[in-house]
Amino acid sequence: MSIAPVIVWFREDFRLSDNAALSAAARDGAPILCITILEPEPRQGAAHDWWRDGAIRALEAALQEKGGRLHVLRGKAEDIVPALAKACKAASVHWNRRYDPAGRAIDTTIKTQLKSTGTEAHSFPGALLHEPWTIRTQADKPFQVFTPFWRAARKYGDPRPSLPAPDTLTFAPLPKTDQFHCLNQDEFGLLPVAPDWATGFRETWKPGEKAAHEHLSLFVEDTLRGYSEERDYPAAEACSRLSPYLRFGHVTPAQLWHAAMQADAPAQNRDKFLAELGWREFAWSILFEQANVATRSLRPEFDALPWRTDPKGLKAWQSGRTGYPLVDAGMRELWHTGWTHNRVRMVVASFLVKHLLLDWREGERWFADTLVDHDPASNPMNWQWNAGTGVDAAPFFRIMNPVLQSEKFDADGEYIRRWVPELHRVPAGMIHAPWAADQETLKGCGVVLGRNYPHPIIEHKLARERALSVWKTFRGA
Numbered sequence: 001m002s003i004a005p006v007i008v009w010f011r012e013d014f015r016l017s018d019n020a021a022l023s024a025a026a027r028d029g030a031p032i033l034c035i036t037i038l039e040p041e042p043r044q045g046a047a048h049d050w051w052r053d054g055a056i057r058a059l060e061a062a063l064q065e066k067g068g069r070l071h072v073l074r075g076k077a078e079d080i081v082p083a084l085a086k087a088c089k090a091a092s093v094h095w096n097r098r099y100d101p102a103g104r105a106i107d108t109t110i111k112t113q114l115k116s117t118g119t120e121a122h123s124f125p126g127a128l129l130h131e132p133w134t135i136r137t138q139a140d141k142p143f144q145v146f147t148p149f150w151r152a153a154r155k156y157g158d159p160r161p162s163l164p165a166p167d168t169l170t171f172a173p174l175p176k177t178d179q180f181h182c183l184n185q186d187e188f189g190l191l192p193v194a195p196d197w198a199t200g201f202r203e204t205w206k207p208g209e210k211a212a213h214e215h216l217s218l219f220v221e222d223t224l225r226g227y228s229e230e231r232d233y234p235a236a237e238a239c240s241r242l243s244p245y246l247r248f249g250h251v252t253p254a255q256l257w258h259a260a261m262q263a264d265a266p267a268q269n270r271d272k273f274l275a276e277l278g279w280r281e282f283a284w285s286i287l288f289e290q291a292n293v294a295t296r297s298l299r300p301e302f303d304a305l306p307w308r309t310d311p312k313g314l315k316a317w318q319s320g321r322t323g324y325p326l327v328d329a330g331m332r333e334l335w336h337t338g339w340t341h342n343r344v345r346m347v348v349a350s351f352l353v354k355h356l357l358l359d360w361r362e363g364e365r366w367f368a369d370t371l372v373d374h375d376p377a378s379n380p381m382n383w384q385w386n387a388g389t390g391v392d393a394a395p396f397f398r399i400m401n402p403v404l405q406s407e408k409f410d411a412d413g414e415y416i417r418r419w420v421p422e423l424h425r426v427p428a429g430m431i432h433a434p435w436a437a438d439q440e441t442l443k444g445c446g447v448v449l450g451r452n453y454p455h456p457i458i459e460h461k462l463a464r465e466r467a468l469s470v471w472k473t474f475r476g477a
């Protein structure tokens with residue numbers, strides 16, 4: 001008698017190691033049917049789609065090395081998973097949990113459907129250090145402030161040990177019926193075609209578990225040693241750049257944690273890095289409770305703030321043509337590579353919300369479409385933090401000065417020159433605020449403001465006064 005297969009459904013966990021759903025299936029010894037589903041909802045951003053394409057291909061290759069394959073299906077998971085389980089008489093379906101309310105609702109429906117037909121459904125942890133419902137206040141409420149959240153999380157000690165990739169796997173085929181069409185790579189439809197804007201992505205990133213571990217090794221063996229002092233400087237290669245690998249589950253936060261703990265690095269650097277993983281956990285703990293974190297201000301009174309409408313300003317910000325070199329460098333790096341540095345994300349977010357007085361949701365949406373690491377928890381949480389509309393957020397009246405930020409964190413202009421080539425020959429003393437420089441000297445460096453680099457779209461002092469005045473009126477009301 002043949003053994004009933006186990007379906008392993010890969011979602012945001014494109015890896016073989018530390019994959020609890022896969023390891024449990026392998027332990028059972030049953031043949032495994034590996035699937036992933038291109039679901040219509042939620043619609044993901046274009047940069048996210050680009051990475052997903054690479055993530056699927058990399059996992060396909062890894063499974064092929066083990067003698068199997070990944071079946072890529074398209075449609076609603078609620079339709080496909082129960083039907084597939086029935087068609088192949090699966091003993092169970094395994095998956096690693098997702099934590100966004102929409103995804104959880106789909107998973108709950110599928111679990112109920114499977115159970116009603118006698119198929120077991122097993123879900124496993126993995127995408128977070130701790131399950132979001134475990135870190136709660138004494139009153140059993142979600143934390144609203146990061147520091148006590150992280151203190152409570154750290155009391156749990158180290159996360160569980162990470163699992164090795166299963167040594168051997170046996171595979172089950174997709175049932176031979178027209179009901180399930182396994183997509184070829186050229187049918188995924190995730191890559192940009194006309195125009196193909198992904199050249200910079202291909203030059204910068206290699207999706208997949210193998211590349212993730214190469215990145216991680218380099219980081220813990222070298223960069224982590226100076227992490228807390230250098231991580232704020234965008235020209236330095238001083239942060240891990242692991243965010244898209246975490247987003248697609250090529251590595252788990254538990255693997256990062258253990259690698260950092262074993263690294264030969266000063267404790268303050270390791271702790272700072274672990275605390276950043278803590279911010280990621282905090283963001284997910286918020287989304288777990290509040291589905292509308294990307295659409296509603298967590299401090300609802302801010303939804304009444306009179307945000308401006310300014311399509312030209314928004315376009316200038318999106319395309320890196322604001323006339324503020326650090327802002328422009330960040331927005332161009334984002335467009336070119338799908339990623340930008342955390343300090344720069346803060347500066348550009350503050351600029352959009354406070355200098356242009358544009359609704360933080362405009363920025364959130366642009367990042368959601370252009371970031372390869374976009375995640376539905378960290379992105380809105382950080383936007384709301386920077387806008388002052390969120391929990392534990394920087395107050396609205398704290399307005400970053402993009403010139404001072406530039407002078408402090410990119411003092412010799414190296415980062416700006418990398419991403420704003422028109423300013424390549426401008427010396428450090430002029431590069432942060434070219435409009436304040438002697439225009440003849442600037443011309444000697446090949447820059448004529450208004451011709452090949454824009455004048456600032458708004459003066460900092462004016463923008464600051466406008467934002468504070470709106471804030472005061474709003475607060476008074």
Ligand SMILES: Cc1cc2nc3c(=O)[nH]c(=O)nc-3n(C[C@H](O)[C@H](O)[C@H](O)COP(=O)(O)OP(=O)(O)OC[C@H]3O[C@@H](n4cnc5c(N)ncnc54)[C@H](O)[C@@H]3O)c2cc1C
Nearest residue numbers: 239240241242243276277279280342345374375378379382
């Ligand atoms: C406006 C704005 C939007 C952002 N949107 C996203 C997003 O969509 N996805 C995303 O992963 N991060 C987001 N971040 C957080 C942060 O900028 C990135 O996680 C970080 O830049 C990734 O680079 P890294 O992997 O080198 O980080 P490292 O400094 O090496 O940190 C390690 C890991 O910790 C986590 N982390 C670090 N900082 C934060 C943070 N502030 N919030 C949550 N997690 C953090 C990330 O998973 C990161 O990979 C956003 C920040 C801002 C200001």
